[in-house]
Amino acid sequence: MEFTDRVSRVEPSATLAISQLASELEAEGADVIDLSVGEPDFPTPENVVSAGKESMDAGDTGYTSSNGISDLREAIATKLRGDGLEYGPENVIVTPGAKQALYETFQTLVQDGDEVVLLDPAWVSYEAMAKLAGGTLSRVDLSAHEFRLEPALDELAETVTDDTELLVVNSPSNPSGAVYSDDALDGVRDLAVEHDITVISDEIYERITYGEEPTPLATLEGMGERTVTVNGFSKAYSMTGWRLGYLAAPEALIDEAGKLHSHSVSCATNFVQHAGCEALENTEDAVEEMVEAFESRRDLLVDLLADHGIDVRAPEGAFYMMVPVSETPSASDASGGEPRADDQSWCEGAIQDAHAATVPGSAFGTPGYARFSYANSEERIREAVDRLAEEGYL
Template sequence: MDSSRFLSASVTELKPSGIRKFFDLAASMEGVISLGVGEPDFVTSWSVREACILSLEKGHTAYSANAGLMELREEISFYLDRKFHVNYEAEREILVTVGASQALDLALRTIINPGDEVIIPEPCFVAYGPLVKLAGGIPVYVSSNSNNGFKTLPGQIEKAITQNTKAVLICSPSNPTGSMLSRKDFEKISNIIKQHDLLAISDEIYAELSYDEEFTSLASLEGMRERTITISGFSKGFAMTGWRLGFAAAPAPLLQAMLKIHQYSMMCAPTMSQHAALEALRNGEEDVQRMKTDYRRRRNYFVRSLNEAGFPCQTPGGAFYAFPSIEYSGLSSEEFAEQLLLEEKVAVVPGIVFGSSGEGFVRCSYASSLSQLEEALKRMASFMKRRQHAGAQWKTLQDF
């Protein structure tokens, strides 16, 4: 029997994640240093783990309310107000989800009708376009480049707007580039969104990891709270990737519509993870700052060393990614990543998987120990020297 005939067309057309291909290959090899994983190398804080253990010991193993523990939603509300100056009603405007990814999926499925367009600045996280398509929408990519720090210009967004545009999906700090939009950048973009009566989906999962300037939440700007769905979670800033806990914050009509889908598709987020997140918000600020300080130190070392090794790289403003150019290697980003892995056992992610704007670059996560970063840089420098030497020999032969 040909089982493929039972598959939906939208799923059949989806391409597997380009990141996963290199993770799977790296996992099959010994001695690989992975700079590809978008995951903190810190273990979740002990007090957070202890809160989970206590939750289990007390027998908190049943479902929570669909929207999440009220106590946690209240704490998220306090946190957003305190940190990012935007206020949400805990009962009707905050939804606890299974990771930020589920919150994003819910947001898109809630607002998109077949044929609606969502503008997505790229390079961008690999899931954005596929999730738009699965919701029945059309992703419209707006490119950026290293000349302006991979910041999408407001004029580019406005030029991409059509009568079918429903929303703009923005991530700052960015995955994969680490670029960060300033308050002035957001003000210009928000004016366009308001002028054209659009929605904004703001992926703020890296909000805690901004290094050189204060993070701006899009919903905090004048007139944007009522037209923004804010997506965030605990994976990155609180080093809680495996706990699978995120949240969405939005005006009640939007949030309650998202809740309807969540009720049928997921029921609720894990109860013990919610108790752990409660502790993270109440008492985890010191640990977040400690991790942030260490990331900043690694960033400064890693980016400086990349440039010295022949990989031009701008200093990212947030997250824990560097996005160096590999143009001088003469290879495509996919060829570079594959050969680097096979020859030097260093795993990076080819920029092309984040959109056409990412070609000529690779994503490197510096959420690794300094000793691993040092060794990875040595191997990358060795690889680049061989490529440059081979290129010089080839040029000499061509000239002859």
């Protein structure tokens, strides 16, 4: 059996080793505190669950039109128009999760050899999707600027060229939690227009912010015709397992991406789409309650790390922060060998010794850090930091 070149371009995720270690330890009875998780620890709002059940009971269990039911596409378009984007339902494809929306966009826009620019730290699947499409990667490191984009605009200007096909912007960011300023986005706009670059604006965390509201990139002058806005229901409405997302873009791209969509996943799940309508229209209180809890946890984690001499800029959004590990006292491994020097080893050691799971920054293109998720209770966050400190990792 021979495998394709496109599959060989993609390496296994660096997070797999952590997940495997966590599973093995839990099977042995260990109490593992998960600070690696990428989903809210809140239940899906009851009214959304009820809407899904009612839709199933009503018989909404067959195929829908490929791009999505009209009610949901109209609700999404209404939401986007409220954000200042001039989109109608004809500009929307509803997908089984935002990841599928991203995948379809990469496959539609990137050909062999096309340059894709990422802002590091960048979500791990961007790299994989670019490689699967045959693209080549250029990366701009934001870690020296506390993960802010504005101070790195000169570096971005040196990286993009007329040969750049695609730039990916994720604000609020996974994994840093950064929300890019309007000045930073203006800089992106100027470069995109100058070099005729298409931009993916991944806005999956746009509802989870702490005072710094993100500006939708497609609202900026000259960006409507060159931006693909990707969003979904997993994070804001705690609907990760429902698999519901969407992309919004000019009709020409919708027509082309729609071909791939119809020949691959056919459509998003029927009754899930009906639940999505409910989520968009009647969940404001549940979202606000969740965001308030995340903000409290964020502040707690920042303070706990500061108590151990680790200063971390408080993220403006999402529920992650990048914690420097290479500059902290490194613990020796359990066998008494050499001190751990890299972030992958640090994370593996942290879960083995402290039973606290985090994700190595190298998985996101930024070695020397670990991504801490605060999608866990304050009690468990406090306990995880205590364990890490006791074992010499902080």
